[in-house]
Amino acid sequence: MTIKELPEEERPREKLISLGASALSDTELLAILLRTGYKGTHVLTLAAQLIQRFKSLDGLLSATPTQLKALRGLGNAKATELSAILEICQRVLSEKLSEQSAINSPDATCRYLQLHFRGRHREEFACLFLDTRNRVLALETLFQGTLDAAPVYPREVVKRALELNAAAVIVSHNHPSGDPQPSQADIRITETLKKALALLDIRLLDHIIIGKGETLSLVEQGLM
Incomplete structure (x- = not known):
């Protein structure tokens, strides 16, 4: 019918x-x-x-x-x-999200990143590079991995931030399993990235984990 x-x-x-x-x-x-x-x-x-x-x-x-x-x-x-x-x-x-003058709220950031990771079935690690006014310079996937892990090399993140003349970075990765809770490895790499970027006066604003319909901010959880 x-x-x-x-x-x-x-x-x-x-x-x-x-x-x-x-x-x-x-x-x-x-x-x-x-x-x-x-x-x-x-x-x-x-x-x-x-x-x-x-x-x-x-x-x-x-x-x-x-x-x-x-x-x-x-x-x-x-x-x-x-x-x-x-x-x-x-x-x-x-x-619509990328045309915003600035990423100025956790909700806007999460919506932007959820779109980026939609439909990804393997773990990927992406960086949202921002200028001094928190306007988006680029959103790029820098590392790709397996169903439950993606290698992250701080040197490459720092290198790309310098190439884009970024003043701040928000990093993010997805958990294809659906559970956005961070692992100890997630927390450790966040701290390593924060220290590496700080040496060049680049701020790491947050690390957001994307699950299925859920997101988790390490800043909001007090983990960075």
Whole structure:
């Protein structure tokens, strides 16, 4: 069954036109993008199944084209279109955050970093380089690792900070397991980085760990 076969008052598209996009549920918005379900399954049911499969819209944003194509009801064309739409959404969000004049709150920093690490299945270590007014100079992944570890070399962090003429740095890494609690190794490398950067009058403002839907700031935890 398609959206057109629903009574008009139940059609997400008509509801959006009359009430605005904010009046629609996640399922209804996704149904508009999908357009049709598959034999015996209504498009709204398919949309609900997708959100349930990936646990949330945020989880769906992290889905790869291969993961989407593997699901019943999503052929190559529909999976490709949905993947393109999801990528556009991520890029728009990223642009909005990067256009801010300054990273001036923990929440803004965490949102920026969550976008950067979305969909990463291996541990990575990234640095957010800032100028004297806390404006973003660059956000770069400097080290990549395995499912549960990534090697970090303070010399490379310092070198890149000097190249960018950064006045401050926020470091971050993800925990693919989902638990953002820091290990003793995380705390030790933070202290090492702080001391190495301080020698060149570069401030280490925070170390933020990205879990699944959760973030943890070592500054807020009193760990640096």
